[in-house]
Amino acid sequence: MQDNQIFLFFAKYIEAELGIVYAEHNYFQLQNRLEEIAKLLGIPDIQALYEAAQKGISGPFKQLLLDISTNNETSFFRDEKVFKAIETLIIQSVKEKTFNTLRLHLWSAASSTGQEALTLAIIINELKEKGIIDSSYSIVGTDISERALNKAITAEYSQLEVQRGLPTLLLLKYFKKDDRDRWTASVELTRNLQFKKLNLRDSLVPMQDGYHFILCRNVLIYQGVEGKIDIIKRISACLAPGGFFIMGAGESLLGLSNDFDQVMIEGAVLYRKKAA
Numbered sequence: 001m002q003d004n005q006i007f008l009f010f011a012k013y014i015e016a017e018l019g020i021v022y023a024e025h026n027y028f029q030l031q032n033r034l035e036e037i038a039k040l041l042g043i044p045d046i047q048a049l050y051e052a053a054q055k056g057i058s059g060p061f062k063q064l065l066l067d068i069s070t071n072n073e074t075s076f077f078r079d080e081k082v083f084k085a086i087e088t089l090i091i092q093s094v095k096e097k098t099f100n101t102l103r104l105h106l107w108s109a110a111s112s113t114g115q116e117a118l119t120l121a122i123i124i125n126e127l128k129e130k131g132i133i134d135s136s137y138s139i140v141g142t143d144i145s146e147r148a149l150n151k152a153i154t155a156e157y158s159q160l161e162v163q164r165g166l167p168t169l170l171l172l173k174y175f176k177k178d179d180r181d182r183w184t185a186s187v188e189l190t191r192n193l194q195f196k197k198l199n200l201r202d203s204l205v206p207m208q209d210g211y212h213f214i215l216c217r218n219v220l221i222y223q224g225v226e227g228k229i230d231i232i233k234r235i236s237a238c239l240a241p242g243g244f245f246i247m248g249a250g251e252s253l254l255g256l257s258n259d260f261d262q263v264m265i266e267g268a269v270l271y272r273k274k275a276a
């Protein structure tokens with residue numbers, strides 16, 4: 001069996017599961033990752049891994065394949081303007097009683113290792129502490145990568161990770177450093193946070209009254225146009241009327257959905273779900 005055929009087989013599997021396309025010029029990367037999986041599973045080489053795959057891909061084999069196919073790059077307050085815009089919209093929507101509820105529901109879809117969801121928790125905690133809002137809240141973080149989710153659940157970060165985007169005052173206020181130089185988020189942040197495994201390509205179960213803010217950032221870039229349209233349509237169904245859909249700094253809904261009005265705020269572009 002030619003190596004190229006083996007890479008094509010795994011690339012097709014990953015595309016079918018996640019919608020992530022492995023171009024041929026990235027096969028060297030796929031090769032390294034498949035070698036890593038073979039080693040972890042105690043399988044001698046890629047050829048033997050391919051033969052094992054012919055009997056079916058499931059359990060730890062499947063999860064390892066999904067984990068190695070994803071890029072989990074993230075950081076606290078990634079794209080500062082966007083989080084400033086979210087803060088402003090949270091204040092506005094609470095003051096104007098936009099959502100007719102005292103509890104805010106937020107979803108970090110593709111939460112990776114948790115920094116995005118924790119950033120939201122910090123923003124809301126700060127607003128509550130300053131007496132600007134008095135709403136309770138819940139934040140759900142979902143991702144396909146178990147490796148990323150396990151880290152999100154521990155809420156434990158290295159010095160380098162907390163230095164990326166997290167202002168020192170907030171770090172010292174909300175995180176505790178242990179004797180291994182690891183920083184763990186306080187219960188104050190994590191008690192309203194929940195992380196779950198979810199493939200955005202699978203059917204999404206809408207929350208009863210809908211989410212008020214859904215962040216779906218830096219994940220749709222890996223999907224083809226059809227995949228993007230499909231995921232956005234199903235995410236849109238999970239938003240409360242008037243709820244906000246937030247993408248990554250370089251991403252846009254242009255040509256992908258008519259369910260939203262564009263909102264320009266604090267120098268960032270966000271999307272608001274139109275009334276039904």
Ligand SMILES: C[S@@+](CC[C@H](N)C(=O)[O-])C[C@H]1O[C@@H](n2cnc3c(N)ncnc32)[C@H](O)[C@@H]1O
Nearest residue numbers: 070072073074110112144145199200217218219
């Ligand atoms: C680059 S990270 C973005 C993290 C965060 N949203 C941010 O912008 O900083 C992309 C994340 O999307 C996840 N992902 C990729 N495809 C997915 C899918 N089909 N369903 C759920 N999560 C997916 C990856 O595991 C990864 O953690």
